[in-house]
Amino acid sequence: MSTVTCTTCPYCGTGCGVRAALQTDGSVEISGDPDHPANFGRLCSKGSALGETVSTEGRLLAPKIGQRPAAWDEALDVVAEGFQHAIDTYGPDSVAFYVSGQLLTEDYYVANKLIKGYIGTANIDTNSRLCMASTVAGHKRAFGTDTVPGTYEDLEAADLVVLTGSNLAWCHPVLYQRLAAAKAARPSMKVVVVDPRRTATCDIADLHLALRPGTDIALFNHLLCQLHELGVIDSTYVSAHVAGFDAALDAASGTDVQVTGLSHKDLSTFVSWWATTEKTVTVFSQGVNQSDHGTDKVNAIINCHLASGRIGKEGMGPLSVTGQPNAMGGREVGGLANMLANHLEIAEPSHRALVQDFWASPTIVTSQGLKAGDLFKAVKGGKIKALWVMCTNPAVSMPNASEVRAAIASCDFVVVSDMFDTTETAQLADVVLPATGWGEKTGTVTNSDRTISRQRGFLPPAGQSRHDWQIICDVAKRLGFEDGFAFDSPADIFKEYAELSGKAAQLGVDFDISGFAQISPDDYDALSPTRWPYPAENTANARFFAEGGFFTPSRRANMIAVRQPDHKTPEANTTFRLNTGRIRDQWHTTTRTGRAARLNQHYGEPFVEIHPEDALQLGLRPAELAVLENHYGRAVMRVLVTDRVARGAPFAPIHWTMQTASEGCVSDVVHPVFDPVSGQPDSKSSYVAIRPFLPKWYGFVVSAQEIAPKTAYWAKSRTSHGWQYEIAHDEMPDCWESFARGVFEAPDALASSVIDTNQSKARIALHQGDKLLGALYTDTRPVSLSRSFAASLLNSRGEGILAGRAGANQPDPGATVCACFNVGVNTILNAIDAQSLVTVEEIGTALAAGTNCGSCKPELAALLNTKLARTAAE
Incomplete structure (x- = not known):
């Protein structure tokens, strides 16, 4: 009998309800919660694959000081001493927190309380600065x-x-x-x-x-x-x-x-x-x-x-609609550098006095802190001496990321609390603290339409990992603030936060959840999705402003005089205005979605969409590689030629990092330009030059184990049987078989190969006993073969591996189109032919493709239209 927990998805700001069924073998079955008002049982491909992401593989399981493991008490002592030294020597404004919309509201609340009400600086900002x-x-x-x-x-x-x-x-x-x-x-x-x-x-x-x-x-x-x-x-x-x-x-x-x-x-x-x-x-x-x-x-x-x-x-x-699961919750508790908790204002003396009195805190900030862009500039300039990064990876997500990495590396004292110590930011830290993740954490999140939902844990913490709120409170106590952080549970924190909201509402702000100010632990555990405001008298209208009632001093809304800015002049030799964004099956920097094999089969490597006329002008052909570069840095990406983008306006996704591609971090070419009012980075209009990346050869690798290709270009993704890599290099090896053994670090493996006479093309498979360890395919052009078929043969006898394509008795599903049900393009096309399918709905009935989240329906329609058009022309 499985145990079912109702929780909330950790991805976008939709805030979907999830039912997680923990099986007796430790696996987790995921389904949508039919009673949750955000999704009524629907889930997207990412949410549907959550059960495939909860393993402890690669997790940080104990604190680290430098490169050595440490006990919690020692690590927390070092963190507290590092921050106390900076505060004593340089003042409170010499320290900063950089937090995340993936934290739960209770985590966010205690971080904000500690830094603004006890340390006495507003230098706390969040990666939500980057999205909303x-x-x-x-x-x-x-x-x-x-x-x-x-x-x-x-x-x-x-x-x-x-x-x-x-x-x-x-x-x-x-x-x-x-x-x-x-x-x-x-x-x-x-x-x-x-x-x-x-x-x-x-x-x-x-x-x-x-x-x-x-x-x-x-x-x-x-x-x-x-x-x-x-x-x-x-x-x-x-x-x-x-x-x-x-x-x-x-x-x-x-x-x-x-x-x-x-x-x-x-x-x-x-x-x-x-x-x-x-x-x-x-x-x-x-x-x-x-x-x-x-x-x-x-x-x-x-x-x-x-x-x-x-x-x-x-x-x-x-x-x-917000990009992160708790961007809204972070806004509610003052997680941004220019806000106090509960939508109160730092600039208002009465607001500051209320918060300080309620917290009984030794101080309260009187001016806003550093927003994300300015914060990392201050780190680079040596003004920030101690930095604590929680649950995010600014070394690859901030614009001009290479400079941010250099800034973090130069900081006197850096702490990172995260699930992994392999992120680019964690690798620069003096202390790394293992934090719990989705499935282990418990608390609340608020979605894009103000609905507060419970995120519930159903797995034990991995190794020695601790909840973020616990880590923050433990450090606060070591800084001498025991009384303000004597919380025993997230329910205690939520109760205090709700009580403060009632007092804040008396000053005329919108946020009020004082109906929960006396919530019991049992009621907190059972909390159902609730849209705020939820005042103590429970008489609030769920809608705002139909009858006015704005929260300005005049109680009137302000229409703002705005003008279209002048067209930007690109820097010398950069003529393409780069747009960046997300793709369907990945989220942020893939630390979670990248663990689900089926989510990597739609787009498995960094790419740039470029208009056909631009590609022709630049000498770029489909599936080749391109270099994007400007004054700030460069990136190398696969070329996707498409008229979905306009001329001069290419698009590249944000998801790849130095952990997943050699030069796939698009933030390295995003300019550090910010909105003067909000401080939000401009991630949609960086000008870049684009040119062909001209390797001597291209390659594709499947491997049962993770490897580290020493090639000029590489990008990796997980498959259901192991790993696959796209590679390219600027030198031909003397011997392809020796090169392959080096790639797989398997000098004694049995090699079988097909190599052309001029040594420009090769297909090599390595076996250990009767199991396929991996295969390398190379060509002077981008390699053409069935990638899903090759990957499926790992750890088997590998029959047909050198052919690179399935035989007549081995159907090849092709590249994944529907990630929810793992349906490939060839399966779809074959079904259209065999069953005379003429609508997307008929494809769904036959194969289930498109019947869950539906985000693949446009691609199904395109495949169907192309197939029907070709049939009509024959």
């Missing part, structure tokens, strides 16, 4: 506080949904499926996608506005002016509840919408739909936020909703 800080700043400018007015139900109730800077199908697949299902049930619903790229989300779009990168403000300013001209402004609402309308309209009227590059027809259609559709929701995400004018983009969107009164009512309003 511009939304926070935009909300605060418009509403007076960081309030998300919309809910997921609004997506289904709307008659028009505008998705801007959001590839919902890949980045928030369950929300995409909720939207797709609503549209299928009510075909009159319109969906508009605003994105320079043609993404998978466009599959359900009635209109795709492929505007020029960075011109979102021009589009929404144009919309505001047109709403005014068409008489769609809700003058009653504006008169009663809005300030700044005239100034915002005046600024918008100076916008030249032609900079968007959109046709008059598409602009007219967009404006007409918006003007005539009261129930309109605008969804926005990283494509809006990650900009040096991201806050202005957010306010340009909000302006249109305020001016039309389309906010706070069913099926209408702006809706920010």
